[in-house]
Amino acid sequence: MCEQVRILGIVGSPRRQGNSTRLLEVALRAAGINGALVQTLGLDELRLQACDGCEACSEGLACVKNPDDASRLLASLHLADVLIVACPVYFFGVPSRLKSLIDRSQPYWWRGEQNRRRGLPRPVRKPAYAIVTAGRNRAGGFDGVLGCLKAFCFSLDFELQTPLLLPSADEPSTMKEGGNAMLRAAEMGRMAAGGS
Numbered sequence: 326m327c328e329q330v331r332i333l334g335i336v337g338s339p340r341r342q343g344n345s346t347r348l349l350e351v352a353l354r355a356a357g358i359n360g361a362l363v364q365t366l367g368l369d370e371l372r373l374q375a376c377d378g379c380e381a382c383s384e385g386l387a388c389v390k391n392p393d394d395a396s397r398l399l400a401s402l403h404l405a406d407v408l409i410v411a412c413p414v415y416f417f418g419v420p421s422r423l424k425s426l427i428d429r430s431q432p433y434w435w436r437g438e439q440n441r442r443r444g445l446p447r448p449v450r451k452p453a454y455a456i457v458t459a460g461r462n463r464a465g466g467f468d469g470v471l472g473c474l475k476a477f478c479f480s481l482d483f484e485l486q487t488p489l490l491l492p493s494a495d496e497p498s499t500m501k502e503g504g505n506a507m508l509r510a511a512e513m514g515r516m517a518a519g520g521s
């Protein structure tokens with residue numbers, strides 16, 4: 326029997342009805358229709374403290390300083406088969422709550438680094454996808470976000486696939502039902518579910 330692909334979608338925008346969240350919903354719906362087990366994780370209701378840079382996690386996996394929701398959330402991300410992160414560009418980077426979660430993945434970065442130093446084989450990386458929206462349409466406008474997401478995914482043993490980038494998307498009304506962005510998001514969801 327073929328096991329269902331478990332896909333976790335992370336809502337990285339504080340705007341619940343925003344462009345990136347809507348595209349994530351479209352992607353996850355398509356993934357579900359194509360047989361995946363999908364779950365959406367919002368960051369706005371979580372207790373999520375910023376990393377304080379103590380580097381205690383270099384000695385072991387747990388974050389000793391911050392007993393909040395981050396460790397539990399990161400553990401479930403690490404166990405997923407596929408990740409889809411959706412977020413807007415904020416000042417060329419990711420929104421602050423998402424950045425807090427990303428910084429808190431440092432225990433996973435350390436684990437990978439320790440394994441590398443011990444000469445252990447590299448893990449087989451699982452696929453991760455990104456949906457990123459921006460108000461402007463300027464060269465390099467997505468670079469900061471993509472660099473950050475690539476490193477985050479890598480820490481959690483994922484490999485970022487070709488992202489869906491949507492510039493000139495300040496207003497939710499710029500994204501039409503059945504329009505190109507929605508079609509591309511649905512296509513991403515199908516691919517994430519293991520379809521072609």
Ligand SMILES: Cc1cc2nc3c(=O)[nH]c(=O)nc-3n(C[C@H](O)[C@H](O)[C@H](O)COP(=O)(O)O)c2cc1C
Nearest residue numbers: 343344345413414415416417458459460461494495
């Ligand atoms: C605090 C803040 C910072 C932003 N910074 C940028 C930016 O650096 N570049 C850009 O193109 N758009 C920027 N924007 C616009 C958002 O990226 C854009 O409106 C995006 O589509 C919002 O996505 P959402 O609807 O998923 O929340 C910014 C918006 C906010 C609120």
